[in-house]
Amino acid sequence: MxxxxxxxxxxxxxxSGHPExxxxxxxxxxxxxxxxxxxxxxxxxxxxxxxxxxxAIEGISQRMLTLTLRALVRDGLVERTVHASVPPRVDYALTxxxxxxxxxxxxxxxxxxxxxxxxxxxxxxHDRQQG
Amino acid sequence: MxxxxxxxxxxxxxxSGHPExxxxxxxxxxxxxxxxxxxxxxxxxxxxxxxxxxxAIEGISQRMLTLTLRALVRDGLVERTVHASVPPRVDYALTxxxxxxxxxxxxxxxxxxxxxxxxxxxxxxHDRQQG
DNA sequence: CGGAATCCTGCGAGATACTG
DNA sequence: CAGTATCTCGCAGGATTCCG
Numbered sequence: 001m002x003x004x005x006x007x008x009x010x011x012x013x014x015x016s017g018h019p020e021x022x023x024x025x026x027x028x029x030x031x032x033x034x035x036x037x038x039x040x041x042x043x044x045x046x047x048x049x050x051x052x053x054x055x056a057i058e059g060i061s062q063r064m065l066t067l068t069l070r071a072l073v074r075d076g077l078v079e080r081t082v083h084a085s086v087p088p089r090v091d092y093a094l095t096x097x098x099x100x101x102x103x104x105x106x107x108x109x110x111x112x113x114x115x116x117x118x119x120x121x122x123x124x125x126h127d128r129q130q131g
Numbered sequence: 132m133x134x135x136x137x138x139x140x141x142x143x144x145x146x147s148g149h150p151e152x153x154x155x156x157x158x159x160x161x162x163x164x165x166x167x168x169x170x171x172x173x174x175x176x177x178x179x180x181x182x183x184x185x186x187a188i189e190g191i192s193q194r195m196l197t198l199t200l201r202a203l204v205r206d207g208l209v210e211r212t213v214h215a216s217v218p219p220r221v222d223y224a225l226t227x228x229x230x231x232x233x234x235x236x237x238x239x240x241x242x243x244x245x246x247x248x249x250x251x252x253x254x255x256x257h258d259r260q261q262g
Numbered sequence: 263c264g265g266a267a268t269c270c271t272g273c274g275a276g277a278t279a280c281t282g
Numbered sequence: 283c284a285g286t287a288t289c290t291c292g293c294a295g296g297a298t299t300c301c302g
Contacts, residue, residue: 023244025169027240028159032159037156037159049263049264062264063265063296064296066264066265066266074254074257075250076249076254077250087264088302089263090263097250097253100242100246103238105239108235108239110235112158119161122205122206122207123207126205165275193284194276194285194286194287195274195275197284217283219283220283220284221284
């Protein structure tokens with residue numbers, strides 16, 4: 001992956017112009033919501049149970065935690081394991097597929113860390129010129 | 132970039148548990164919306180003028196095109212150039228910073244292409260078991 | 263403990279019409 | 283051509299309550 005990619009077409013599958021079924025967007029539609037990435041990142045560290053995620057992610061509602069987990073399970077990114085015990089215990093972990101997603105997300109994470117100051121600077125510069 | 136990253140912590144900056152200011156999320160908050168990536172991808176190919184983007188992206192409203200472009204310019208990802216001619220002409224191009232973002236987005240794109248079938252399969256499998 | 267079922271709300275975003 | 287300005291509505295997502 002070259003560092004200087006001037007004119008590298010990110011998607012080759014639509015030379016006609018309008019990338020309607022653009023694969024990047026397809027992922028972002030699934031994972032670009034408010035909580036999915038956060039959960040994936042958490043599960044990337046280790047397996048968590050429901051209540052752990054609930055407490056760790058702070059700000060998420062039970063509703064959204066459930067819905068997001070369900071969607072991730074449905075897409076085969078997360079695996080749900082119910083332990084038949086009392087009190088009940090449910091573990092969530094990344095699947096093999098989910099772990100492969102961690103890689104490009106890490107790339108994005110690195111970009112964010114490297115350039116967050118650039119963005120802040122650009123934003124301030126822009127805002128100072130014309131509120 | 133290793134292919135097998137079992138247990139690689141995607142973000143090292145928050146061992147305490149709750150990644151509230153998670154940098155990945157910060158990027159996704161900016162670029163995970165409906166149109167930003169599409170525009171970035173288009174501008175990654177070449178410079179476009181306003182009306183070209185309007186036609187190419189198909190489905191976007193003038194309102195959203197304007198708003199999205201404005202946000203991208205503000206964050207220093209896109210550069211706006213007004214040519215003093217009549218009729219007026221405005222060109223949009225990626226900045227150097229914007230071009231660096233193309234790289235991790237490409238990584239995500241590759242992931243999408245490699246695994247879109249896996250996701251579809253997992254989804255169908257899941258839906259067939261319990262509609 | 264791990265959810266499911268409702269109710270309610272803000273705002274993301276489309277449609278349409280107008281302007282320098 | 284390259285945008286504003288409104289008006290509108292759907293639905294993502296929060297709060298709350300109940301269930302096995």
